[in-house]
Amino acid sequence: MKWQIENKYRRLEDVGQEEIDGLISRVDRCPWRQTYHIQPISGLLNDPNGFSFYNGEYHLFYQWHPLGPIHGLKYWYHTKSKDLVNWDNVGIGLRPDTYFDSHGAYSGSSIEHNGKLHLFYTGNSRNEHLVRHPYQCIAVLDQHGEIKKLEQPVIDEVPKGYTEHFRDPKVWKDGEQFYAVIGAQRTNETGCSVLYSSPDLLEWNFEGEIKTQLDDFGYMWECPDYFEIDNHGIFIFSPQGIEPVGDYYQNIYQSGYVLGEKLDLVGKELKHGNFIELDRGFDFYAPQTMKDPKGRRLLVGWMGLPDIEYPTDPNGWSHCLTVPRELSIENNKLMQRPVPELQSLRKREIKVVDTVINETKTYDGFSGTAYELFCEFENVDAAEFGIEFRAGEVEKTVIKYDAVQRKVILDRSLSGKKVGEDYGTERKCEINAKKFKFHLFVDSSSVEIFVNDGGEVFTSRIFPNINSKEIRLFAKGGCTEFKAVKWDF
Template identity: 70%
Template sequence: MELQREKKYIRLDQVSQQEIDMLILRVNGCSWRQTFHIQPVSGLLNDPNGFCYYNGEYHLFYQWHPLGPFHGLKYWYHTKSTDLVNWKNVGIAIKPDDYFDSHGAYSGSAIEHNGNIYLLYTGNTRDENFERHPHQCIAIMDAQENIIKLEKSVLDKVPVGYTEHFRDPKLWKEGERFYAVIGAQRTDKIGCVCLLSSSDLLEWNFEGELATTLHLFGFMWECPDYFEIENQGVLIFSPQGLEPEGDLYQNIYQAGYVLGKKIDLQLQELAHGNFVELDRGFDFYAPHTMEDPNGRRLLVAWMGLPEIEYPSDINGWAHCLTLPRELMVQDGKIIQKPVQELQSLRKTKVETADRISHEKKVYDGFSGVIYELICEFEQGDALEYGIEFRAGEDEKTVIKYDAEQGKVILDRTLSGKVIGSTFGTERKCGITEKVYKFHLFVDASSVEIFVNDGAEVFTSRIFPDRKSKEIRFFATGGTAAFKAVKWDYK
């Protein structure tokens, strides 16, 4: 049986083991399989869910459609790690096999309570007319990692004034009460976030809409996440339906945050500043955070976007998760840094330093497919300087600083197989300080670039030929000095 898109709601247990094995064989034959990122064994991965620390391990779940690289029947898949670097696939965590999640186990979050992990998620159902009816559901994981769903949903109706797009609850505890923000769409088709509360995680109340100053800001707010950091309140969410404004909002859908005062749970309001995109690249959505035992606020996101086709689709799989990042507040904005545990991946090290003028140069040892690279520039009088990587005869991905525009630019026009070209092949952001540092994590089909120690980040999938390995440093319109260090990972 060919697994066609029209069979998107077929369950894994309705497919023969032979078909599954054939699909996995096709997936494993793909040259773009990642090496140090979380990726699905087959099919499609999307939103990260339930990120938590429990019994000495980090647990991370994600939405998973196992039977192909398209958005079909969603399961929760479970992976775990002791160090945020080496992840072990545990297997399916939540199956969509009850009346309240019959058409998919959608996004949610986790919290420890009474020695167990409680997972609050949205169950997707559709009636005989194929109309959506969301439920909010609880599953409980014990110390042996057995996961049992409650026999009924804990919130089975959408509140008056909102459409069926009511999903993705994110949990936290305040005093003796549990709260969750949940993504919603008003009946006037405007996106927003609502508040839920519970005394025991088993019965939930709708508290109302969270008041913000973002009015008419897209048609749906997905995957909200509220937390407090350095005595301030942060609301992360993924608004759909924003129109591009200059260099902003260039992807099909966005992901970002507002930073302000702590949430006022009595008034149900959040006083905050402007909405800021978390990532300036092409492929970043549905970010999800947790606080670890060291007090760090950690973030992972889906390295992909809805409604965009990717070159790995033909190999039967799609998407991965970003590397874990630590969030901090600096000068009134969130900065993101790769977690320090990633340094354990570093193997062979090479270094170089030079002053380049109106030229492009390569250096011994600076090439590869999978590596970490840190390059620090001194601008001099160059109008533009940067790095070409995963470069070959006809391919290259470029990160550069344009001093005339005062912008960092990521260009994947020639990065290999084309992705989402309708939305352009460059991403730019203005930056007020001098750009002196590019920190790249390059995997088989992705790059994450931290600019100026995480002041800005560019996350993108790229699909070049395996032969495209060169790293080239360049300066145009003048001179720039730089020093660079590279570590191979494998």
């Protein structure tokens, strides 16, 4: 704890190169470094920021504390890609080097305007008594890759009725007007989001609070994101302070969405359905979306959670980002599918078609630590069936369907090093279907499971031994037919 306090606001610029090199070397020796996910070169990664397409490339920034796996002084780190698969580390995008962001360049978004990419973010500042004051700031990225901050914040006050928990602007354009939603906390300590408008990104007008049917839903709404698909309005946010209900809201903090009519920008009203969790796994938070040149709505999330210790912490780093996902609406529900560009990672392909009857089976070539696996089960009369992966003599992670409960269950009780056990070792969701498709993206220390074409997703960190590589198919209390294909990465 003393180390964390001393290091929380240390600046990267004040640290010697020898210390930095030593930290990076320690990180590189970690057995749980990912192979195809975005991850920090050192320290802690959290919220994805500024996700956009500009000057012929995808740009993605993320929150970064470089000097250790703690939520300390935050920078924006910049990555870019031409294909959403191979990401190049550009380096630091924003430094907390002004009065207005002296204690961290917090989360935000971006938008192209007048041929330049404008980064809209929250500057976190604290006075000598460590009292927080947020500023909403802009920095501008030009076609040469240079980023310059505006000299003054564009929003320098918190409106009356809200606390200093006022952050994470998400900007978009509607007609000739720019709009931004900002996550906020009312003075009665309930969460909400507010709306601002601007004709030019420089002068911003407070329009008011967005009216929803969630007046008392947690104590803070982080990382709001509004967009539209097929004439529907979708509002994504990450509420803090939601108590578990059955299989819902099991993580320390949640991320989800409401879907309904388009946001009434004049009346500031969003008519919507129920709040739905975006991800049913253990480690998913603060997602951000963008619309790309192909017209797709793409999402990237933080594969981690605040206030949870992770097994990579002693190695000097924490967290990664999810693979990019394409969003669509089907049957009044948001679907998530891995972007097809990820198929370029595929190498050797192995197919299996079989029936398992009250047994657990392995197959030649079905093993590894980084791969894509697609498995479809049908003609099922088993009480339970599924897949064990990253499995060894003792360890295994299990995705299965329990026909008695009618639930898909992700079990990481034997996944390796423990993480977040105070919040349970299983995640469940009810699904009624005749066929089940499990589409897995497995990496050295994570899994993303898309169930039934992305109707549900389970995103989780796992920390098995490097020798736990087996993939096993099983059925209990009956039999199931399946066909599976695996691609090495």
